[in-house]
Amino acid sequence: MARCDSRSALLPATTLVELTIAIAIMVVIFAAVVPIVRAVRTNWDARQASADQVQNARILFDHIHRNLITATAITAVSQPNQTDGFIEYDGSDGKTYRYQLAGGNIQYGQVGDLRDLAGPFGRLRIQCFCPPDLQTPITDVDQIGLVRIEVGTDSSRPSWSMAVSLRVEPQTEFSPGVAVKQDIDWMGGCIDSYRSSQGPYNPDARGTSAVISTNSNGAKKIELSGGTIVWGDAYVGPNGDPDEGIKTYDTACITGTQGVLEQDVEIPDISAPGGMPSSEGPLILLGGTMTISTNRHFSWAMVWGDCRLVIDGDLTIQIDQWCWISGAEIEIPQGSRLRMYVGDWVLITSGAMLNASYGTPSNLMFYMYGHNETFSTWGSSQVYAVLQNPRGSVQVWTPSQFFGKIKADNIWGNGQIHVDLDAGF
Template sequence: MYTHKKDIKRKRHEEGMILVIGVIVMAFLLLLVLPFLFQLSVENRLTDKSFKSNRALSLAEAGIERAMWELNFGDILTWDGDSSLRTLDILSFQSSSGDVIGDIEIEVHNPESKKPLVKSRGKVDYSDSALMAKGTRAELAEIKYDPWNFAVFGNEDLDFSSAAEVDSYDSTEGAYGGTNVGVEGNVGTNGTFLGCIDLCPNAKVYGDAYSGPGSDPDSVIITQGNSLIDGEKKSFYEEKAMPSVVPPDDLPFMGGYSLGVGDVGTINSSGNFTSFVLSNNSVVTITSDVTLYITGDFSMSSNTQLNIADGVNVTIYLGGTFSQDSNSQINNLSQDPTSLLIMGTDSFNGTMTWNSNSDFYGAIYVPRAHVDFRSNIDFYGSITADTFEFNSNSRFHYDLALAGLKRDDMEDLPYGIKSWKEELGPVFIEK
């Protein structure tokens, strides 16, 4: 009996010792685990903070994109404010799945200028009592337009008659000819209908040919007889913009300019002219960098010359009509297409005519005009117009040096981001 009681006491003692040891082990393990649990808790809080900070920043960036869309394609005047500041608040902005992400506050400073400043702030829930906000700012600027990245581009039809040719060269490598002849004379149209680019027998394009967006190039681009497109037939992903030209409004008024038969003259200053007329066998040389705006007729009779001195750059705006008669020459002295730019305003919407055996070196952008090349024309440069007609033996040599030339004298140029900056943050706001 006594022995049995001792066994019971010993068993209880052992169980107590096991319990004590278990408690000690658990306490020891808890001491080991607590730092990890604390670290995990901190990391979870940091992860949550980082996640919500990124969400707020994404909302702010979405605000910048919304402002750019409104400036480029929408109507910023519908926003609150005036010409110095326009604002828009977007509440409960949702994801594509319909979940509410947060709010966006957008400010557009000087929205009607060429360099607006956009500030945007995104706000998301951080806790039951606070919001987290992050901001961005972007300086915008009008994107310059590059009209001359094709040999020939037409908004609508391009018609190539027999033996008309298009190829390429690079004026920075010297004169056209010999090894300086290439196959990058690309042509294109915004047109999407049958025959918008039409090559008659023996016409040749040494380059690619592009049809309008979403079209079948084989249907839009027609090659007849022995005609040739040396490159590929392709279609654009989107329509090529053809913005209107804005001529300068601060040029001094000069009246009309004219030279009589056989006369010789020089131009060394910019001006606004009512007309520009060269009679037979007359020669005019432009000797300084100038800008000319000709609101009426631009007419060169047979055997006339418009020369540009070496190293001189000339821009001519046309608002009336243009004709270059047979055996006349433009820019044959320097033979540098990059030195002469001709821009057509919206009122320049008739036919731009080059008659037989005339030469031209320059770049032309006339988005509302029809261009007519008569027989035996040699054109060095690039042209963008509404429609084209190349008659027999017209030769077009695209100057690759014009490809990167951009202009900002056009209407409704889109805005792009000039500089972007993330504002300091995140900032916490009480609800």
């Protein structure tokens, strides 16, 4: 005879009404919770997409900065308010490159071979300027000196944008900023470029169009060490081999071309000027201010200490022997110009400032007509000049700086040379 478990008999059964109520409660709960979960997920997806776009833009701007800063000229650009913009430029390697917005992506590459670089983006706006006017966008490629680039999402949605300003240098004829007959031996510092017509030199917007060259085609005629950076190109003499003639050590580098000159850079010998007045003995200035407004002729020159030599007019000064300028200032206002002929050595020391107040190198021309003489700068001196020492050497030692152009038999040091692309010999 079967027995009945009394405990099971006492458990109440779930009625149909109770089951219906339980299901209804679950439906209400899901109806309330699911939209919240969906909103959280949507918000997370939006935040993730925004973060991806920001990271995408950062990578894009790094690419633009790294490549466009090497431009030697802008060759084509879209209208300033065009949102599907483009820009073409000549790189330091002589090839033409292009950035453009197409199909929702930023594309980049050599003209005729563009590939997707970053995206999606809905806006690429490019504005170009001619410094010092940074308010009026231009499209004249011969006048462009500054480029501003903006990218963003589609304007129909909440958008963001970033901008970057880059200095580029208009294309110029081949003209070395540092040209020698024999050796270049640089052991630190940098050699870069700028344009004095566009304002003072700015290390944060250094130019990359400096050119150094030697007429010699022998081995190791250009040697760079100690972290030297040549922001531009380097050339050995005709029929030379850049691999043999140019040597870089440790972290030293040349950012542009390493090539061969088609012909020697002209570095002519210099003679003493004719038609000068008779020598009046030494020039000694140890304090105060002295103004020179006529051609003068001295046996030697010592300009020392807290003093100032002011040039008033378009003048020539001849110094038969040596010239030592220490801690003093040579001031050449705009509209004035000095041609200084020196027969022996020139020494610039102790923070001397030569033509630094107005900063136009072509207003101070150094012509050294001696044999085996040296032009050297030391300390925190700054020299704004165009220098020719065809039978001697030039030395620039840190932390001194030379702004302008140089021709010499040889050059060595570890200071800074900033080639002024607007200066001429």
